[in-house]
Amino acid sequence: MKECNDVEVKQDQEDISMETGKTGRRDFLKASLVVGLATASGALALNLGVSTAEASSQRKLPGKWNESFDVVVIGSGFAGLAAAAEAAGKGASVVILEKMPVYGGNSIINGGEYNAWTDELHLREKLKLGDDSAETHKNDTLKGGDFFGSAELVEILASDAPKALNWMIDEGGLKLRDVLNRTGGHSKYRTHTCVEGVGRGYTEALRKIAERSGAKMRLKSKVTWIWRKDVNGPVLGVEVDTGRGKVNIRAKKALILASGGFGRDLEMRMIYNPSLDKSYNCTNQKGATGEMIRYAQAIGAEAIHMAFIQLYPYADPETGILDAPAVYPFRGPGYGIVYVDEKGKRFVNELERRDVVSRAELATGGKKTFSIFNEEMAGKMGTQEEVEKGLARGRFVRADTIAELAGKIGIDAAVLVETIQQHNGYLKDKKDPAFNKNITPQMILLERGPFYAIAQWPAVHHTMGGLRTNKNAQVLDIWGKVIPRLYAAGEVTGGIHGTNRLGGNAIPDATVFGRIAGINSASERA
Numbered sequence: 001m002k003e004c005n006d007v008e009v010k011q012d013q014e015d016i017s018m019e020t021g022k023t024g025r026r027d028f029l030k031a032s033l034v035v036g037l038a039t040a041s042g043a044l045a046l047n048l049g050v051s052t053a054e055a056s057s058q059r060k061l062p063g064k065w066n067e068s069f070d071v072v073v074i075g076s077g078f079a080g081l082a083a084a085a086e087a088a089g090k091g092a093s094v095v096i097l098e099k100m101p102v103y104g105g106n107s108i109i110n111g112g113e114y115n116a117w118t119d120e121l122h123l124r125e126k127l128k129l130g131d132d133s134a135e136t137h138k139n140d141t142l143k144g145g146d147f148f149g150s151a152e153l154v155e156i157l158a159s160d161a162p163k164a165l166n167w168m169i170d171e172g173g174l175k176l177r178d179v180l181n182r183t184g185g186h187s188k189y190r191t192h193t194c195v196e197g198v199g200r201g202y203t204e205a206l207r208k209i210a211e212r213s214g215a216k217m218r219l220k221s222k223v224t225w226i227w228r229k230d231v232n233g234p235v236l237g238v239e240v241d242t243g244r245g246k247v248n249i250r251a252k253k254a255l256i257l258a259s260g261g262f263g264r265d266l267e268m269r270m271i272y273n274p275s276l277d278k279s280y281n282c283t284n285q286k287g288a289t290g291e292m293i294r295y296a297q298a299i300g301a302e303a304i305h306m307a308f309i310q311l312y313p314y315a316d317p318e319t320g321i322l323d324a325p326a327v328y329p330f331r332g333p334g335y336g337i338v339y340v341d342e343k344g345k346r347f348v349n350e351l352e353r354r355d356v357v358s359r360a361e362l363a364t365g366g367k368k369t370f371s372i373f374n375e376e377m378a379g380k381m382g383t384q385e386e387v388e389k390g391l392a393r394g395r396f397v398r399a400d401t402i403a404e405l406a407g408k409i410g411i412d413a414a415v416l417v418e419t420i421q422q423h424n425g426y427l428k429d430k431k432d433p434a435f436n437k438n439i440t441p442q443m444i445l446l447e448r449g450p451f452y453a454i455a456q457w458p459a460v461h462h463t464m465g466g467l468r469t470n471k472n473a474q475v476l477d478i479w480g481k482v483i484p485r486l487y488a489a490g491e492v493t494g495g496i497h498g499t500n501r502l503g504g505n506a507i508p509d510a511t512v513f514g515r516i517a518g519i520n521s522a523s524e525r526a
């Protein structure tokens, strides 16, 4: 391929209409084919990574820019959409570049769980679920990550999570279910669910706000390089593979990396944690690969906590899929769901963190474990429609009695009946001598059917490591200095969740820091 600084690549890539989600060519694009903004033509671009062809040390800064925007955002998940919405809302011209043919990344397929210690609907008070505070959310988050997370960043996440949630409700039309869950590692009932029960509820709200503010989105636009001239200089723009050639887009004010995690990048995840080989399924979309972290490292960015890679303990044992039924075991602990192994015995405190539950599952020596719950609990965890669909697809199994349920999932009936009776006894005694679970009044006895089971097993889920950022969402270099005009938010960042992300904390993380990145990038001088 020719050097991109030698040619004016004909840009005929398509924009996505944020309104319809359909693609269509935009006139403004044709008009801005070759903006021709001169850089130091022929100057070498900073590049500390020389291991791949794309990262050749001989790369030259583009002599001309094909296009130019105030703010360029990489990735169209929660973080990218929130950043684009805020930056465009402050008057910046904004483009979101997304490599996949559909928008949304892991965000749009996510389980729809959002932690906030309060909300403008006052759900916790209405449902009489006790007290909570930003401080408690912060402490649970830090503890859940074994105190490896930055207290400063976690404090922002916890205190701003309700504001970001209310913003999506007020400005994006987000709707929530009338329920709050207490999920693994949380000491309070603070996990909100959108009515759709999947991340699309939030991405659509964010997409609407971003579109209204004037942000553009381009699909099938893979960023293949970040341009920066030297170690003291700002980031200048990006190289983009449009599928029909490469173009260079200048970021006049700032570049925001919102490119997600690297759970699907087998090679990269095995560099940091060799045990997570291909025998593990993965819950992520195919585009969850780590090239943007690599490019950022190659221009001097620091990446931290890269070995902390989370397993989701409730994925489908066969495929690793995290579909609507696979979220029930996650939502259930606060309402008394019981996890059993293939022999029908409990093996862990159901209120434990994901890493603890995953390890306990692997230690059973089996190939799957099960969640057991009943109709009353199902009403707290989801909708009748979801349950019926899950049954039709064979994901849920239903029976009138625990013994019958055991037969249907291949467990010795006498053992499962004894386990459930014992657990009922613990709830009545408000004491769990087996696993020391904190019993709450919201936990439901498994006495009245119909009863349900779902199979569950760990799959690679979340990469806690990534680019090191500060409270302004600016990316730091290996010396701890801000890289001028470079911001990052969401799963591409590291250092917030520590060793283990608590379920429901990723949406607030991505939206809160996405907003911060968007606001700050718009206020940079062009």
Ligand SMILES: Cc1cc2nc3c(=O)[nH]c(=O)nc-3n(C[C@H](O)[C@H](O)[C@H](O)COP(=O)(O)OP(=O)(O)OC[C@H]3O[C@@H](n4cnc5c(N)ncnc54)[C@H](O)[C@@H]3O)c2cc1C
Pocket: 074, 075, 076, 077, 078, 079, 080, 097, 098, 099, 100, 103, 104, 105, 106, 107, 108, 109, 110, 111, 112, 113, 114, 199, 221, 222, 223, 224, 258, 259, 260, 261, 283, 284, 285, 287, 288, 289, 291, 292, 322, 461, 462, 489, 490, 491, 492, 503, 504, 505, 506, 507, 508, 510
């Ligand atoms: C199945 C599933 C369920 C989940 N459920 C929950 C939940 O209920 N609650 C919760 O808090 N968290 C949940 N998570 C985690 C959460 O969804 C993610 O951490 C979050 O979506 C990350 O958002 P993001 O904006 O950082 O990245 P993403 O949403 O992953 O977006 C990043 C985008 O960047 C694009 N991209 C990457 N590289 C490039 C490139 N070179 N050029 C252009 N584009 C690029 C990707 O294709 C992707 O679309 C879940 C995750 C999964 C996979």
